[in-house]
Amino acid sequence: GAGVSQTPSNKVTEKGKYVELRCDPISGHTALYWYRQSLGQGPEFLIYFQGTGAADDSGLPNDRFFAVRPEGSVSTLKIQRTERGDSAVYLCASSSGTGGLDTQYFGPGTRLTVL
């Protein structure tokens, strides 16, 4: 079946603008994760959804970042008033279980560039 997909694959925006990044998880997966990967670094946890609710949003760096998953499937990561430091690859992953030991399946990422 289809894997995790993310759109757009690339997004270039200007400082101060608002952006939305979309993640389509594997069908039936209840858990969804967002990560941010800066150049030359490992992915950094942002937020974890179990169903429609954010079970852990402790990784969101500040209140400019927000994510939703209204129907328990597709998720959108929203960034307000973008800054150059937000430039990174944003990764989404999904898994079928409720525990952290379940295999996470990653999407190809969205490369965000803030000019």
Place this chain on the structure above:
Amino acid sequence: AQSVTQLDSHVSVSEGTPVLLRCNYSSSYSPSLFWYVQHPNKGLQLLLKYTSAATLVKGINGFEAEFKKSETSFHLTKPSAHMSDAAEYFCVGYNYGQNFVFGPGTRLSVLP
């Protein structure tokens, strides 16, 4: 809080020779540990995971890793490197109720 260290940012081996990618963790209690591989322009893929069962874990593509509590290590090995193994490798730690913590990654180059 836990942390994951990958001692080598870049490892270069010749095709057909063994691979060793090092990972050490720091945690208040025994974590679950994973190795993920990231090929260029592809999503991260799970190679193997340790979840407090057998300390020697076998993964895909001939990779394996051994959990050594006394050394707080979870090194990734493969007996014979293939050109297709060239990629970025991430060691990941997880404790129940906490977040996944990725190491900084090791770039593996395989020379012909």
